[in-house]
Amino acid sequence: GAVVSQHPSRVICKSGTSVKIECRSLDFQATTMFWYRQFPKQSLMLMATSNEGSKATYEQGVEKDKFLINHASLTLSTLTVTSAHPEDSSFYICSARRDSNTEAFFGQGTRLTVV
Amino acid sequence: QKEVEQDPGPLSVPEGAIVSLNCTYSNSAFQYFMWYRQYSRKGPELLMYTYSSGNKEDGRFTAQVDKSSKYISLFIRDSQPSDSATYLCAMRPSGGSYIPTFGRGTSLIVHP
Numbered sequence: 001g002a003v004v005s006q007h008p009s010r011v012i013c014k015s016g017t018s019v020k021i022e023c024r025s026l027d028f029q030a031t032t033m034f035w036y037r038q039f040p041k042q043s044l045m046l047m048a049t050s051n052e053g054s055k056a057t058y059e060q061g062v063e064k065d066k067f068l069i070n071h072a073s074l075t076l077s078t079l080t081v082t083s084a085h086p087e088d089s090s091f092y093i094c095s096a097r098r099d100s101n102t103e104a105f106f107g108q109g110t111r112l113t114v115v
Numbered sequence: 116q117k118e119v120e121q122d123p124g125p126l127s128v129p130e131g132a133i134v135s136l137n138c139t140y141s142n143s144a145f146q147y148f149m150w151y152r153q154y155s156r157k158g159p160e161l162l163m164y165t166y167s168s169g170n171k172e173d174g175r176f177t178a179q180v181d182k183s184s185k186y187i188s189l190f191i192r193d194s195q196p197s198d199s200a201t202y203l204c205a206m207r208p209s210g211g212s213y214i215p216t217f218g219r220g221t222s223l224i225v226h227p
């Protein structure tokens with residue numbers, strides 16, 4: 001399968017600071033990338049869908065000013081958690097797909113802890 | 116009622132057992148069905164991918180889809196301790212946004 005790299009795998013930050021998470025498709029060009037949040041023993045919660053070169057589409061209830069998504073190239077999307085608070089602590093996972101006829105491959109996830 | 120229902124488990128089986136994991140769904144528009152394996156603190160890995168009804172086999176894994184019952188299954192033969200993980204089902208329609216809907220995952224423990 002295709003390789004999607006997510007970085008960092010783990011980050012601890014202070015309350016009020018911003019954190020950037022990167023998602024890269026290493027061996028294919030991803031027209032679409034997805035960002036998920038996962039709580040313990042819960043399923044993946046889709047936060048937003050981003051297409052290269054256009055604004056991300058956020059799911060209902062997800063604050064776009066809080067979770068900034070940039071998909072500047074066909075191999076890179078970033079999620080920035082702005083002014084992080086302890087309730088933002090979670091496991092964030094990205095996925096990327098080549099086109100709408102193929103399945104998406106997931107990154108390894110980022111464990112964010114806000115203290 | 117959620118669109119995709121999946122028992123969270125945990126499901127504990129001895130090594131060598133046949134494992135059956137299942138999901139039910141309510142949206143008859145779903146046409147593509149996937150199973151992902153997720154190890155602790157890792158991203159999901161695509162295991163099986165099927166279209167419409169029928170069976171698909173890959174090594175020790177068999178995916179089964181029964182659209183009439185809105186029920187899908189993943190069977191694992193000769194289960195190994197390394198199969199211990201959370202298994203998520205996912206499904207999506209053939210048109211529209213192609214974004215899959217995930218089940219909450221079933222935690223599987225295979226003990227030696």
